[in-house]
Amino acid sequence: MIQAIEIRGLRGIKEGKLADLTPLTILVGPNGCGKSTVLEGIFIVVDVWPVTALDAVTAYYTPHRPGVPDVSWEGVTHTIVIEATMADGAQQEWQLHWDV
Numbered sequence: 001m002i003q004a005i006e007i008r009g010l011r012g013i014k015e016g017k018l019a020d021l022t023p024l025t026i027l028v029g030p031n032g033c034g035k036s037t038v039l040e041g042i043f044i045v046v047d048v049w050p051v052t053a054l055d056a057v058t059a060y061y062t063p064h065r066p067g068v069p070d071v072s073w074e075g076v077t078h079t080i081v082i083e084a085t086m087a088d089g090a091q092q093e094w095q096l097h098w099d100v
Contacts, residue, residue, distance in 0.1 A: 004085040007041040045082040
């Protein structure tokens with residue numbers, strides 16, 4: 001179980017952290033506030049092949065939003081960092097950095 005997650009540079013989240021997560025956590029907010037991005041961050045960081053998970057997220061958004069081919073924050077951030085803390089204290093971190 002994930003106890004906390006920190007996301008930097010993913011889609012609409014420049015920097016964000018959720019802590020003290022419980023087995024049932026409900027994300028509530030208006031459209032476009034980042035609820036799905038939090039779930040995608042969790043999907044990426046806990047996947048055995050995070051790059052494959054990122055590819056799946058990218059593939060989902062590209063046909064639905066033409067002209068938005070990447071998942072970086074505002075299309076200008078060149079680093080995505082996702083860190084998760086598990087209930088047993090273990091930490092998982094995933095980073096993607098690219099040069100333009």
